[in-house]
Amino acid sequence: MKEKGWKECLWGGLIVDAGNSVLYKTGDWRSQRPIRDEQKCTDCLQCWIMCPDAAIKVKDGKIVGIDYDYCKGCGICCKVCPFDAIEMKEEGEK
């Protein structure tokens, strides 16, 4: 985002662009990356409801992937998965 001058800002730091934090990618905080095994996954959505960063992408009740733009690599999804379908891997490892 380009930095605004004082005349362009809304008063008092008011933000009218709801949810624009999506422009701020927290994915680069991650040192470990969750990898989902589609074979094992049953779409129980436990990982989704427990994710602090809404980084589990769901469409029509099915998990369609992990949003690495935002995933901070906390590992909760891996831990709560009843089917061991998510594994945490060192960032950079293949």
Add this chain to the structure above:
Amino acid sequence: MSEKKKMRATIPEEEYMFPGTVDCQGCGAAYAMRLALKALGPKTMVVIPACCWSIIAGPFPTSALKMPIYHTAFETAAAVASGVKAGLSIREKEATVLAWAGDGGTFDIGVQSLSAAAERNEDFIYVCYDNEAYMNTGIQRSSATPWGAWTTTTPRKHPKDRPKKNMMEIMAAHRIPYAASATVGHPEDFVRKLKKAREIRGTRFFHVLATCPTGWRSPPELMLEVPRLAVETCVFPLYEIDNGVYSISKKPKEKLPVTEYLKVQGRFRHLTDQQIQYIQEHVDETWELLLKKEKLGRLF
């Protein structure tokens, strides 16, 4: 000269409050202080936030008590009392610290510092003399004002539509070692409880119903009678919570209908039968609950 027969004294004889306090005629709050100081004795320091008592104690340069007083801001009785106690204890001095606040300073603006002090279990006695409205500023509604009562900010056409905050239960939920309710209509009971509390360490809380003839629109001479009726009708039950155990100090032999209490006060004059019925139901319910709690034994 032979020893003459003296009048009987059922409460301690020594006076620690001078006459000449600038309270209204028949003021329950002034009377409550007189009793409290008798019970607690000379080794007491008093902290008073803004309330009627910051006037009653007398303007500069007078003071109505034989004890040191610290007059403080409306919302800080418990915090200042904590500070005084800490200062005394670090210099190893002994004194009972008495925080003496009205209902506004306890139920509303002072609830925060009180809650925190209770959580820290600060070693002082906190007495809330409850006259059920902001009497010092001229009878405005507080959260201690009972349902249906008139005040200047809840006019007769639109009397208070929220029940009174149950401060005893809120303080009990803080797990403090001792909490008790009392009234100026039962001086011996109040003195007994204070004497008991004096021997306990930690935060001790008193909820004292103190008649305010000006605000309640009751005749001054009924200063003791009105709270007695509050107890007889179970509007204001007298009980103690001693380390989580409830015990009711006075169970009326025959529970009077609430009208007996309401009719002596002008602030309830406008109530309809239906409204009175509502109050009666609420009082009955609370009373039953209290009886139940007493039966359950230790609750925390």
Add this chain to the structure above:
Amino acid sequence: MIEIRFHGRGGQGAVIASEILADAAFRDGKYVQAFPMFGVERRGAPVTAFTRIDNKPIRIKFFIYNPDYVVVLDPTLVGQVDVAAGCGMSSSYKEQEEGKAMILINTSMDPKDVGLKGMFSVATVDATSIAVKYKLGSRQAPIVNTAILGAFAKATGEISLDLLLKAIGEGVPAKQEENAQAAKEAYEMVVL
């Protein structure tokens, strides 16, 4: 005056590193200053810290824009943050000695493969493996600050290893021995 800028991630110990370095220099009789660029970023977010060392009292109190040395605690930051910004440049209060400026990066790569170019040299050390070896921090988030300081001592020559080890001994909250070992090992392993 020398100025050092640290880049790391929340939780890696960049701020502590800046303090330990200052403390070590202080033991050398120098005047020092160490401070973080305090933000609200949480664990994992990029953070910056600064150290100034001088022979006379330090009065200036603002961020470091033209550092003599830059220490990068996390290799993944290189692409995300301009770690080389201002490095080796002169400022109104300080002339830059030629050939002195250096960027030290925690990576297993060789300095020439890092791909940073400017008025500075580049040094590297694999502080992560050293930290893991001495069980500093968790495997998930190894704490590399002491190791990289060992490398800093060798690479820049601004501080003696002995004093650094003393500062580490008092500056880290736990595992003092392991941290000291890590610093020593990095001192040996740094690649210039």
Add this chain to the structure above:
Amino acid sequence: MSTVKVITGNHAASFGARDSRAEVIAAYPITPQTQIVELLSEFCADGTLKAKFIKVESEHSAMAACIGASAAGVRAYTATSAHGLALMHEMLHWAANGRHPVVMANVNRAMGPPWSIWTDQNDSLAQRDTGWLQFYCESNQEVYDTTMIAFKACEQVLLPGMLVLDAFILSHTYEPVEMPDQELIDEFLPPFDPPYKMDLDDARAFGALTTPEWYMELRYLIQEAHEKALVTVREVEKEFGETFGRYYGTLELYRCDDAEEVILIAGSTASTAKDAVDIMRKGGRKIGLARIKLFRPFPNEEIRDIASRVNKMIVIDRNVSFGNQGIFFNEIKASLYSAKNRPPVYGFVAGLGGRDMKIDDITGIVEQADTCDIEEILWWGVKL
């Protein structure tokens, strides 16, 4: 033997309170002050400081508890910042007007909203009417030293004192701090024993309702105490210097002897500005710097004195009073009003909300002042 430690400004405040032997501490955490209370609670936990730490639920109660303790006759200490200070506002008046020499460290932080945790001076300067002494510190060493100076001076004039240190720039910056021997400190700062306190043998009522009959006289006494405080602080600073070898002064002059122009500034930026002065001097400008150490009571005479010797004054404010101008600027102008032969004064508002203040900013401001022809407030460094 004195010891030297590399510590943050916050810790310098904690050590200062410890070595002043504060007896009751009541504080509430707020960024960036937290380290002060954290270290103090450690001191209390491991017994190196014999004090009672009241962990209150708000800043309002923190000040109230300090007032209570001070009324009980003991030395009370607290620390806060920005909104914490604002929440205390009512009690600040109470402490000063009740004449309780509480000492408080205030970490200068911007006021919200929008919410910021970085330094600017609005929080403490907005409390300038409350009757507190205000000391603006420029280094960690000064934070440590001033704690003792403040306790001693405040207890003599029975007024509370506020130590002000800049958020992060001092509070979180490590610098070497020399701490003298405790015995020497105890000699310098004897135990607190106020003339009036809560005492069972001498029962008095504190702060009773006061009618128009006497209220104004009590207020007058406070103003008088402030006038006395100006002298007292100087004396205490002198005694401190003689004992420990470090002098500060109420208005510190730097290279002003032959200066033709002078920068007026407070806080840590003054420290940076000294280097800027050196650089400008090298460039041939005869410039000096006057650092406002004591803002309340305000050193009027000294300000007028320096004004009489220079051709131009530049005031740098890290604050602004909305609807008027920079607060230092305003006070300095008011103070200079009756001075004969006073130079023009230029005011700059800069560095709000922690906007970094570099040497180049100071030199830039001085250069811009060259082109000014009106004594009006100017903004430096705001993005257009």
Add this chain to the structure above:
Amino acid sequence: MVSLKKLSEKEELLAPGHRLCAGCGASIIVRQVLLAAETPVVIANATGCLEVATTIYPYTAWRVPWVHSAFENAAATIAGVETMYQLKKRKGEITRDIKFLAFGGDGGTYDIGIQALSGALERGHDILYICYNNGAYMNTGIQRSSATPKGASTTTSPAGRVIPGKKRFPKDLTAIVAAHNIPYCGQTSPSFYNDLTGKVQKALSTEGPTFLNIISPCPRGWRHETDESIAMAEEAVTSCFWPLYEVENGAWRLTGYSKQIAEGKKEKTSVIDWMKKQGRFRHLFTETRKSFLESIQEEVDREWENLKKRCGY
């Protein structure tokens, strides 16, 4: 029971890109709460981690109207908003249902904000106040609050040679709120999303002031691995340190897992085991502190028995 599938069809109202720590319990709670809400909501937030990390200018993570006015007044601020809504509704300028939420951490709720909360409850505003309770001032760097558990080491109640961390048991805020005689209040945990969403829905459909106290694991302050947040929140419940219950019009009721423990269908686990997994209690696991540790277990057990008594068991 709400099905996750159904919930997953709803829009995420807390956008990603917020800067809470990895593994933060608060963001999980907020997501679950917002997913449970069936009508539009307006939120007031007390100063705290959640507020700071979700709205750093010029970014905001909130897709709902949101206001932060100070540390101690979230309840009062939302009360003001709600009052305005009641007026507009009375005048017919707004017809749809809007619900009003306030989020506060334990510092902003148990300590500095309790007065505003108590006042709002007494005045009877139609709001739901949610306390995400992580047991200390985490935003300013782990200072003791009155919600800090007994024995926990924080930066202002540090474990030293003499003092074993915080000495007092935490304030029982849920009970204090219940003593205000409000129509609905309760306690829940994000690891039981069913219990949590159910209670949120119940609270939102209740007229008048309602309150939920939700335990919120904090990897940084509790000192556990980030991936263990949910497990920590779960074990807090199974050990009866944080029982799930609700108080509806004065009637106390255990719910979910806690109810099953009371009925003997589930095993009650040890609090000590739960504490062992968190760095903030590490100092307690020495020979000399054994009796102190046991006293915590005893107190938790006694509280649990008392709670069961209140709930009719």
Add this chain to the structure above:
Amino acid sequence: MIHAFSGNAAVAYAMKQINPDVVAVYPITPQTVAMERFADFVADGDVDTELIMADSEHSAMSCCIGASLAGGRVMTSTASAGLALMWEVLFVAASNRCPIIMNVMNRALSAPINIHCDHSDAMGARDSSWIQIHAENVQEAYDNIIQAVRIAEHENVRLPVMTNMDGFTLSHATERMETLEDQQVQKFISEFKAIYPLLDVDNPVTYGPLDLYDYYFEHKRQQVEAMELAYDVIKKVGQEYGKMTGRSFDMLHPFEMEDAEVAVVVLGSTSGTARVAVRAMRQKGIKVGLVKLRVFRPFPKDELREMLKGMKAVAVMDRSDSFGAFGGPVFSEVRSALLGEDVEVVNYIYGLGGRDIRQDQIEQVITDMSTVAKTGKVKSFVTYLGVR
């Protein structure tokens, strides 16, 4: 309509005519009577207002902020310690740009407790970015409140306004005053236009985010701008209102200043007494004028400078003190504004804690000034008037 109203009654009546959406208050002497009256209006259904009886002033102002951001026209009232307790949130209200109207019945601050008038409560909040207007009499107290609505809600301003009147001296004094018709008031203030209200759930907004050092400075610069723009707005609204009522409203109100050689600067109810004194002294041949400072924030420094330029001596009367400073707040600001002019400016601190200020005292001040003008010598720059 002509009434005999006390200050409190006038405030309540103005509020009734404005018919605000939300009023949140907490009782404090001497403001209570106004709130009691207003509660009566609410109970009688004379207004649509939702009245919140808050648990403290801090909460009252917080409720106001909430309601204002929700899109309502919001008012409140307080005094003294109440203002001090809400002090923190005053900054929040202003910086969030809530056009809240607050009537402050100026009263002295504790300790010791005192319930009478002085200006230290409002002066202490002069940096909080609230517009501050002072009333001379009950009539003005009423007029100011109605104008305040327009000023606060002006699109260039959007700042809260504090309308001050002296506690007891005005709040409890009954005076003859004239009110507008209800429709006239409604027409004058016109409908409130909420901008970015929280209740607009379809367009969610975020109020009060954290600002790093990349933006905070700009936001504050902008707030200063609003205060500067307020200057013109206050003047224009005053003119328009003046046209409607035949009374005049400006930033400053000069009296007998055309040929004056010495002047008195004063605000609040004392300006009336001072005018009587000026008249009396004029009869004794002293060329004295009076400047009533109606608006203290934004501070009309240029206009004041113009007005006082060329005076031989000026007495600034402060009903508050800034301990440790050189004189009271008004004094310091006036001197700062006049810097560069050759006018002796002297300070009189008077009436703290409700000490009555008499005509003869002000006459004495004028006599002193004329001595200063003649001799060019000032005995004391700061005098405590009437202190024993």
Add this chain to the structure above:
Amino acid sequence: MFVEVRWHGRGGQGVVTASELLAGAALAEGKYLQAFPEFGPERMGAPIRAFTRISDGPIEIHSHVYTPDIVVVLDPTLLENPAITEGLSDEGKLIANFSGTPDEVRKITKFMGRIYTVDATRIAMETIGRPIANTCCVGALVKVTSLVGLEQVENQIRQMLEFKIGKKGADANVEALRRAYDEVRS
């Protein structure tokens, strides 16, 4: 015309009401006015003062009344207090609620100006049934000074009191007013 009146009474005796009654009546006659009590924390029964100013033109002054033209004393027990004649010149008038004669009052007060008495407490007991002397004293004042018309005061009483204490109460007060008007002694 510019008249300053000072009232002396006790808390709860309706001193403020008396001063407001007069002010209200003056307003109705198109005059300018100011009425204010001396505010203190005193409770019921404590001695208090109140002030009224009435003028043909706007009143600007905002200080207490120091040199009253008229002093009204609502409570006979206050007469011994020297404060009641403070600032009252010999051209001034003193009106007292007193059962005796003006000369007796002169003996007590040593006041040399004109003195009027009215047995207000008795009249009040007989009309209103309670010893509240305020309306009676207003009656006496109106008779003595002709500041405002009696009718105006009657209207004011009805306006102010009918709402507060009902029509019967207001009627009683009007009767008290009239009787005092008639029975004042000089």
Add this chain to the structure above:
Amino acid sequence: MSEAKFRGAHDLPPCSISVTHELTKTGNWRNSKPVFHKEKCIQCGICWKVCPNACIKLGEYPEWDMDYCKGCAVCAEECPKDAIEMEDERVMV
């Protein structure tokens, strides 16, 4: 009141600290006074106990401190033997 003791600011303590216990004589607030009928008295001490302002001395029989008694009539109301009667003082003037 003891104001006479202070002439000006410099006689005062540094802040509002009461230095005397001399109090407001509230006896002049009274509009009715207690009249005691000794013959009915049983020395039960209730009147002493219930006086909100500590105006009754505890002796053989009650003694009122009329300098301070405000005439609230609580003693009369509470007396079990009607030994105390209230008498209006104002009509007597």
